[in-house]
Amino acid sequence: MNSTEKEINYTNHNSYSTLNTLSQRTKTIWFACHGMGYLSRYFLRYFKGLDAEKNYIIAPQAPSKYYIQPKMYVGANWLTKDNTATGMKNIINYFDAIFKEEKLPPKDKSFIIFGYSQGVSVAMRYMVKHNIQCDQLVIHSGGIPKELVSKDFEYLSENTKVKLIYGTEDEYLNEERIAQETDTALRLFGSRLTILPFTGKHVVNVDYINDLV
Template sequence: MNSTEKEISYTATNSYSTLNTLSNQTKNIWFVCHGMGYLSRYFLRYFSSLSPEENYVIAPQAQSKYYIAPKMKHVGASWLTKENTLKETENVMRYFDAIFNTEKITPDKNLMLLGYSQGVSVVMRYMAKRQLSCQRLIIHSGGIPKELTPKDFEYLNLKTKVNLVYGTQDEYLDHNRIEQEELKAKALFGDRLSLHPFEGKHEVNSSLIKVFSE
C-alpha cells in the first residue's frame, strides 16, 4: 500500500451565535467557548441571566460536528483532537480572528474570555497567541494547554483577573487532576488567580458567571 497524505488550503464558512445587542450601554463583551458536544446557540442559555443591557455575548461554534451517541439524534461539536492538532489550532485561531474583525470589539468595553471544558484549550491558546488584553479570563472545568508558559501572559496588565472554576464532584476531574490544574494556573497567573470550587458535577455554573459580570 503506497498512500500519501497531502494538504490543501481552502475557504470555509462557519457560524457563531450572539446574545443581546452591542450598544453604548454595553459594559462587558463575552467571548465564550463551549465544551465538547455543544452547539454555540444552546451554550448561550448559560448566559441568559446576565443583564442584557450591560452584557453582549459571542459564542463561537466548533467546526467539527457529529451525531451524539447513543441515539445519534442530536448534533454536537468538538474543537480539537490529538489528530493534526497544530494545524487544526491554526484554523481555529483564524476563525476567531474573523469573528473579532467582524464584531469590531473596542477597548472601551470589558472583554471577558471564558472557556468551558474543551473550550478552555482554544480560548487560552487564542489569548496567548494574539496577546489579548481582557478584564477577566474564566477557566471553567477544563485543562490548561501544556505548552503555555508564564512568559505567554507577561503582557497582561494588573487589572486582568483570572478565575479557575470547577465542580468538586466533576466526573472528569479527580483530586489529582484538580491539583495539577491549580498548580499550572498559579504558575501562569500568580496573584491575579482566584479559585472557585463549587458543589456540583461537570456543569456550567451560571451563578458564578453572573457574579463575575458585576
C-alpha cells in the same frame, strides 16, 4: 499499500452566535467558547441570567459537528489529538474573522474571555497567539494547554483577573488532576488568580457566571 497524507488550503465558512444587542448601554462583552458536544446557540442559554442591556455575549462555533448517541443530537468539538496544530491554525483564522467582525477586543467596554471544558484550550491558545488583552479570563472545568508558560501571559494588564472554576465532583477530574491544574494556573497567573470550586459535576455553573459582573 503506499499511502501519503497531503495538506491543502481552502476557504471555509462557519457560523457563530450572539446574545443580546451591542449598544451604548453595553458594559461587558463576552467571548465564550463552549465545550465538546455543544452548539454555540444552545451554549448561550447559560448567559441568559445576565442583564441583557449591559452584557453582549459572542459564542463561536466549534467546527467539527457529529451526532451524539442515542438520540442523535448534533454536537461539536474544537480539536482532537490528531493534527492538533493544523486544527488550531484553522481555529485561529476563524477567531480572527470574528474579532474583526465584532471589533474585538473593545476599547470602551469590559471584555471577558470565557472557556468551558474543551473551550478553555482554544481560548487560551488564541489569547497567547495575539496577546489579547481582557479584563477577565475564566477557565471553567477545562485543561490548560501544557505548552503554555508564565512568560506567555506577561503581556496582560496588571488589572486582568483570572478565575479558575471547577466542580469538586467533576467526573473528568480526580484529586491529582485538580491539584495539577491548580498548580499550573498558579504558576501562570500568580496573585491575579482566584480559585472557585463548587459542589457539582462537569456542568456550567450559572451562579458563578452571573457573579462575574
